[in-house]
Each structure stands twice: as C-alpha cells, then as structure tokens.
Amino acid sequence: MIEFWTLAIAAVTALACALSGSFLVLKREALVSEGLAHAVLPGIVIAFALTGDRTSPLLLVGAAAMGLVMILAVQAIRRTGVVDPTASLGVVFPALFSVGVLLTSLELAGTHFHADCIIEGNLALAPLDRLELGGRDLGPRAFWSVSAALLLVGGFVLLLFKELKLLTFDSELAASLGFRPGRVHVAWLAVVSFTVVASFEAAGSILVVALMIAPAAAAVLWVNDVRHVLCLAAVLALVSAFGGHQLGLTMDIAPAGPMATSAGALFLASLALAPRGILMKGRTRRRVLARLEVDLVAARLQPGLPRDCESVRGELGWTPRRFEAAVARAAQGAALLHDAGEGTLQLTAEQTAG
Amino acid sequence: MIQRGSLERSEQLALDVEGLTVTYGHEPALWNADVRLDRGSLAAVVGPNGAGKSTLLKAALGVVPRVSGRVRVLGEDPARRRRLVAYVPQRSSVDWDFPTTVLDVVIMGTYGQLGWFRRPGRKERALAMGALEQMELADLAGRQISELSGGQQQRAFLARALVQDAEVYFMDEPFAGVDAVTEQSIASLMGHLAQRGKTILSVHHDLATVPRYFEHAVLLNRVVQAVGTVKEVFHRGNLDRLYGGRVPADVPELAST
Amino acid sequence: MSAPWVDLDPTLVVVAAGTTAVGAVSGALGCFAYLRRQGLVGDVVSHSALLGVVGAFVLAHAVTGTATRSLAVLVPGALLAGTAALTLARSVSTRTRLNDDASLGVMLSIFFGGGLFLLRWVQRQSPPIPGHTGLEDYIFGMAAAMTRADLWMVFTLGGGALLLLLLLWKELKVFTFDPDFSRSLGLPSRRLDLLMMALLVTGVVIGIQTVGVILMIALLVTPAAAARQWTSRLSNMVLLAAAFGAVAGAGGALISASEARLPTGPVVVLLATAIFGLSLLLAPRRGLLARARARRALEGTAPPAAGGPA
Numbered sequence: 038m039i040e041f042w043t044l045a046i047a048a049v050t051a052l053a054c055a056l057s058g059s060f061l062v063l064k065r066e067a068l069v070s071e072g073l074a075h076a077v078l079p080g081i082v083i084a085f086a087l088t089g090d091r092t093s094p095l096l097l098v099g100a101a102a103m104g105l106v107m108i109l110a111v112q113a114i115r116r117t118g119v120v121d122p123t124a125s126l127g128v129v130f131p132a133l134f135s136v137g138v139l140l141t142s143l144e145l146a147g148t149h150f151h152a153d154c155i156i157e158g159n160l161a162l163a164p165l166d167r168l169e170l171g172g173r174d175l176g177p178r179a180f181w182s183v184s185a186a187l188l189l190v191g192g193f194v195l196l197l198f199k200e201l202k203l204l205t206f207d208s209e210l211a212a213s214l215g216f217r218p219g220r221v222h223v224a225w226l227a228v229v230s231f232t233v234v235a236s237f238e239a240a241g242s243i244l245v246v247a248l249m250i251a252p253a254a255a256a257v258l259w260v261n262d263v264r265h266v267l268c269l270a271a272v273l274a275l276v277s278a279f280g281g282h283q284l285g286l287t288m289d290i291a292p293a294g295p296m297a298t299s300a301g302a303l304f305l306a307s308l309a310l311a312p313r314g315i316l317m318k319g320r321t322r323r324r325v326l327a328r329l330e331v332d333l334v335a336a337r338l339q340p341g342l343p344r345d346c347e348s349v350r351g352e353l354g355w356t357p358r359r360f361e362a363a364v365a366r367a368a369q370g371a372a373l374l375h376d377a378g379e380g381t382l383q384l385t386a387e388q389t390a391g
Numbered sequence: 392m393i394q395r396g397s398l399e400r401s402e403q404l405a406l407d408v409e410g411l412t413v414t415y416g417h418e419p420a421l422w423n424a425d426v427r428l429d430r431g432s433l434a435a436v437v438g439p440n441g442a443g444k445s446t447l448l449k450a451a452l453g454v455v456p457r458v459s460g461r462v463r464v465l466g467e468d469p470a471r472r473r474r475l476v477a478y479v480p481q482r483s484s485v486d487w488d489f490p491t492t493v494l495d496v497v498i499m500g501t502y503g504q505l506g507w508f509r510r511p512g513r514k515e516r517a518l519a520m521g522a523l524e525q526m527e528l529a530d531l532a533g534r535q536i537s538e539l540s541g542g543q544q545q546r547a548f549l550a551r552a553l554v555q556d557a558e559v560y561f562m563d564e565p566f567a568g569v570d571a572v573t574e575q576s577i578a579s580l581m582g583h584l585a586q587r588g589k590t591i592l593s594v595h596h597d598l599a600t601v602p603r604y605f606e607h608a609v610l611l612n613r614v615v616q617a618v619g620t621v622k623e624v625f626h627r628g629n630l631d632r633l634y635g636g637r638v639p640a641d642v643p644e645l646a647s648t
Numbered sequence: 649m650s651a652p653w654v655d656l657d658p659t660l661v662v663v664a665a666g667t668t669a670v671g672a673v674s675g676a677l678g679c680f681a682y683l684r685r686q687g688l689v690g691d692v693v694s695h696s697a698l699l700g701v702v703g704a705f706v707l708a709h710a711v712t713g714t715a716t717r718s719l720a721v722l723v724p725g726a727l728l729a730g731t732a733a734l735t736l737a738r739s740v741s742t743r744t745r746l747n748d749d750a751s752l753g754v755m756l757s758i759f760f761g762g763g764l765f766l767l768r769w770v771q772r773q774s775p776p777i778p779g780h781t782g783l784e785d786y787i788f789g790m791a792a793a794m795t796r797a798d799l800w801m802v803f804t805l806g807g808g809a810l811l812l813l814l815l816l817w818k819e820l821k822v823f824t825f826d827p828d829f830s831r832s833l834g835l836p837s838r839r840l841d842l843l844m845m846a847l848l849v850t851g852v853v854i855g856i857q858t859v860g861v862i863l864m865i866a867l868l869v870t871p872a873a874a875a876r877q878w879t880s881r882l883s884n885m886v887l888l889a890a891a892f893g894a895v896a897g898a899g900g901a902l903i904s905a906s907e908a909r910l911p912t913g914p915v916v917v918l919l920a921t922a923i924f925g926l927s928l929l930l931a932p933r934r935g936l937l938a939r940a941r942a943r944r945a946l947e948g949t950a951p952p953a954a955g956g957p958a
Binding site: 062065066075121126131132135136156243246247250251253257290294296297305314318319 | 749762915921
C-alpha cells in the first residue's frame, strides 16, 4: 500500500512540476524554480517554529509566502535599474536560504530539522504521514498537497491558457491588448511557488528543479506547439519519476537523486535523438551546407560552356577534397557534367544559373 | 539585370571580396558577393533588413567563417591586416552600463598596438585624448559611459577607431540614432579620412543622406546588386530592385537607369 | 600586555584567513560573470562540483583502494565537473533553441542530481568506505573544519587566478565590454572565453568548502553587485568587490566562531547581502537615497535652460 502511495505522490508531483516548469522554460526564466526551491526554506522553518508540528498545513502557507517574498524582492531589485536582472535572483535566494539554515541551526521548538530533507525531501516516509479529518484517514498528507498544487496549476493553465501564452511569448503585445501581464505573471509565479512548496515534502529542492526544467527542456527539442510541449513534458516527467523510483528501490537509495538523474538522462537522450537536438541539427546543417555547396559550384558555370576545374575551385577558395566532394554530389544529381579526363565542368542543359 | 559598377582597378585594392558566401543557419546571409573598393573610397553599404550588411563587414574583418570565396584587405588575408583596419561596431552591441569611462573606451583602441600583457601608459593616454579632442569629447573624458547621449556614445566609438590610426575603417551604422550635430561631425570626419587616402566602408540606414555623405555605394540584399559611385548606381531603378519595389520614402530623385 | 592576536585560537586564524581569502577571490572573479550578464552561471558550476568531488573520491577509491578526501584528489574532480557542466550548457544554448536559463538549469539538475545519487550510493556501501562522511559537507560547507592544507589550496589556486586576471586585465576588459570589437583587434575570443570559464570555475572550487555548493553563488554575485553601485571604473569595482567579499568572509568566520551553533556559510552570505543592501541604498549617484534626493532637487527647481549635452 505504501508503494502505491509513494508512486501516486511521485506521479502527481511530476505532473504538477512539469506543467508549471514548461511555461518557465518557455518564458526563459527556468532558474526561478531554483531560486524558489531555496528561498522557501525560512518560511518552512518559521512555520515549524511557530506550530512545533512538522505536519501542520501552516508550513505550506509559510513556505508559499516566502516564495512570494522572493519573487517580489527580485522584482523590486530589478526595478531599481542599477542591478543586472539575472544577478538579482542570485542575490536574493541565497540570502533567504541562509536565513533558513541559520534558523534551523538554532533548533527552534527544540527539535532537529534535518537539512537533508530540504534537498531531497522524504518520499520514502511521506505515505506514512496521514491526513486525518474528522477521525478518518484520508491518505498521505503529501498526496493531498501535491494534488492541490496540480489542481491549481492545471486550473490556471486551462482557464488562462491564452493569457499565459501571450505573456510567455509577447508580453508587450499583452500589455497593449489591455490585460495586465504583470499581474498574471505574479499570479503565475505564486502558483509555481506553491507547487515548489507542495512538492518539497516529497521531492526536495533538487528534484523539484529537475522535474520542472528537464522534462520541459527535453520536450522543446521534440515539438513546437505549446500544448504538445505541456503533454510531452508531463509524460517525460512521469517516466523520470517512475524510473527513478525503481532505480532508488533497487539500489536502496532515497529516490530524489535517481529521479533527478533519470530526468537528466531523458534530456541527454533528447539532445542526441530529437529533431531539434544537437546531433540532428548538426546533421541538418551539414545537409544544408552540402546543398549550398552544389549551388555555389553551379553558380560559377554557364550552361553549355565547360570550365576548367582548377579555376572554379580557385574562385571558390576550397580545398581539393571539399571541391571534389561537392562536384561528385552535383554530378549525382545530374546538375552538371564532370569530365575527369579533361578536368572540366559543365552545366547540363536543363540547369540555368540562378 | 544585374549591373556591376566599374571602379578603377588600382594595384592594391583596399577591399577585394570575391564569390563570398556566408551562412549562419538555413539561409545564406551573403551569396556569391563580389565587392572591390579602391583605397580612399568613401562607400556606404545599403539594403533592407537582414540583407547581410553587417555580415559583409564581419567577413571583411575575418571574424565570420566563409562557405566560399575569399576576402583580401589591402592585398592580404584580414587576419594579417589587423593593425591597419579599424572596426566601429553597432552601438547597440554593447552594454553601456559597463563601469568604464569615455577615455578608457578610447584607450581600448590602442590595445591592438600594445599586444599581450603590456599596459596602456602615458603615450596611449595622449593618443586617446587627441582622438577625443578631434571628436569634441575631450571634456567628457572622465565621464561614465552610461551618462552619455547616443551621439556622444557614437563619437566615443569613433574616437576609439581613430586611435588605431588605421588605413581602412569598417563602420556599422555610425549615423543611427544620433543628433544633427553629431551627424555633421561624423560626416566631416569621414570626409577628412577619405581625403587623407583612408578607405571607409560604412553600413548606412538612411538612404536620403547617402548622396550627401558618400561617394560610393554597395547595394546589397544577400547578393550584391551593384557597386560603384553614387552617381552610377544609386538611383531609383536600382533601389527599386534592391528593396523589392518598396523603397523607403524620401530618397532624392536621381537620374534613372 | 601581550599583543591581542597571541591569544587567538590558531584554528580560528586559519578559518578566518580562509574565508577572507575565499571572499576576496570570488568577489573579484565574480565581477566578470556579473558584467557579462551571466550571474547565475556560478550556481551551476558550484552545484556540479558535487558530482566532481564525489566522483573523484569514488574513482580514487576504485583505483587505489584507499579512501582519501585529500584535496589533491577532490579539487581536480570539482574543476573538471564544473568545466564540463559549463561547456555542455554553453553547447546546448548555442546549438539548440534552448536559451542559457534552461540549459544551465538542466545541467544543474543533472550534475547535482547525479552527484547526490553517487553520494548516497557511496554512503550505502557495505562495508562502508571510510571517510565518506566528509563529502556531504560540501553541500552546506564546513568552514570550521578548514585545515592548513585547505588554506594553502585557497591561496595557491586563488592567487594563481588573480595573477592571471592581472596579467590579462586589458584583454579580459575589452572582451567583456565589446566582444565584437575585441575580435576585430585579433583577440582570440574562444580562448578568452575558456580562460574566463577557467577563472570562474577556480573561484567556485576554492569556495565550496567554506560556504558549500548551494550558497557559493552569493559570494560570486553579491559583492560584485554591491561594488558596481559605488564606482564607474572596472578596476575599482573588482577591488571593491574583493574587499566586500573579504569583509563578509572575515566577519562570518568571527561571528560563527563566537556563536558555536551558527554555521559559517550562511553568516558570510548574509553579511555580503547586508553590504549589498546598504550599497543599494547609500551609494552616491546610483543609490536609492541619492536618486530620490536628485529627483526632489529637480522637481524643486525650474527646468534647465536649452542647450544640454549634445
């Protein structure tokens, strides 16, 4: 039964992270997730110190509030105009994280708050922590919080899809159309912040960042349409979660590291195999160049007039090997005639320059 | 019909581009370009957006890879002519909030002459101040560059080029977004340099002023449509072809083809 | 009366010297990443160092049979991993449609996740590999455990990096400010880029023992951001950033020494952030107070006569 709940929590977390992460990646602010994952710590610790209860929902609230604080602080710093925007994130989240670490070291409320959980969460034990309402056991608390996050994210995406799209790709247009991109943006970041926080329990900061960024980044290498990106990112995130979980079980290690590594592995695979990944793009580029080279050779010739190979090659400025390869290609396509004996090239009658 | 202007062939051309093709991705930015400029030319490169004008400059500097063709500056490969060539990039390519002063920017122009490890000294400072005086910026020498107006920034860039004491100057849109006074001073600087036998190739966006400031023109839209004196090539017919029929307004009427 | 420093605990001296040096070096080196608008690159480098450190440990153990956390083993591992992560991230952002942000984030996840994975695997080994417990310290930093050997490493690597910076100062300056122009001068942009990467990675590696991989980014970015507010010359900015970093480092060591429960890393970071906050507020010209004053002065007077700067 625990197994089932562990997987369920992992799956819902993966979905919520993938969906929210997709828009972060598309809007080119992927590292906000990294910032949020660290900045929420003091919120958790303060809430814990106030309630003395690790399972209190106040922890979620405190953490989410801290996330919002981070977002607003970064925006405020950016608005001064005297600090590099990228750097503003790097100034704020370590400071907040430091506050959190210091607070934990003071061991408030008398109990020890383990730093490890912050990084990797505690997926293995999460199912044991139940939510009880009116005396009835409703399942693990973590499941409910990540489900709430998923509902929030899903709802936002469904209801405000147009606005999110516009915000992501053309915020100036959005402003000119009359609706407030700034407000939507902050609201969206608040939702992301909540997702980070809800996932924290189970996943920890490293996994949250990995699940938000890697599946979406991989998806972008395969498909073009935003909706497809969302779907593919969700699938990849689920695969990472399940695969990583299995790996963790087999090796008897906390699942966060293996899950993050799986997400990373899927990304690397996409880099290699996807049509917009590095390898494929390299191949396309070589093909385009090859075609270009054929056209360039042809451009040096007039129909019906044979020209000396060497002089053509000289004009092009190519090495003999490159030239021969291009000529061979062109001759294959019957674009020109290569008389190796005479060392001449000639455009065939069907081809006209230009 | 493609018209090639006829420039006098002198023994050593300032710029000799032949069959140049450059591509960044799927489409070639420059295709089979031929450009020949004599020393002392005062030439503008014009064409629509994305026509490869900046690419032409960068190829002439030897900083972009070529797919085909060759480039010679003063008879040699661009890499070997660095001391004799000065580059004025687009103003927008730089973050003007960088912590440095106007004088400092101009002194950067001396780095090529200094070589590795050596520090700029009094001689370089003097050269830089001289160039600043020429561009009427001397009183702003100690100013933070973020406090400059567009025209002042452009003049700082030109002073930096002057310090290099080059033979050939490649400029990318030096007149963009500057006030009238700066425009005048840039134009007179160019005229000055050309008179002393220097060569200038400048990407220019304002068609209306081409005949006023330049003697030669390169009409470029991925392919070189025409190269020659302004009188020969800079007219309605060619411009129509260059811009695909949509020539930007207020181009002075010149003799048609 | 004897000199005050005679009574100081020698460990404290080592730790304080170490954190001060780390603060100074990373403050200086971080300026360039800051000015190139690549402020968060240091975060990726530091996180990936975990994989490097643990990986080097595992490799050394597999090859030699002995477990060592010697710096001679771990530091090259960290350097290698940091460089690999950066190079891969750069390659992804230039060759695919993904931009810097996303590629950095992915590499961070891969390398840190992988590092964590490996770390937990090492800790699971039975019979246990001796000495592995110290590896986890790299995550949050363990300045208090700094030894003379560690200090040596900081001084030599850090000193070497600063020396390179000094020697190639003008080249790095023009390359950072105007890469197109620097290329036209004949400066080899790829090699300079690699050099900057090497300097950054070095700066990170010497610092991760002190503040840990997670907080390292602050030491690179915050002093630079603070210093930028006070000066309009690059040389002064770098010197000032080094000074700010040094003060934060020294202060952090001293404060956490007096309060036994406080870990050094977070204190250093908070000091640096406080300096940043004060700079944002108080700096002449760029500071918030100064600008508010200037605005009020402008509103109070008549508009200036025609003929401002051309």
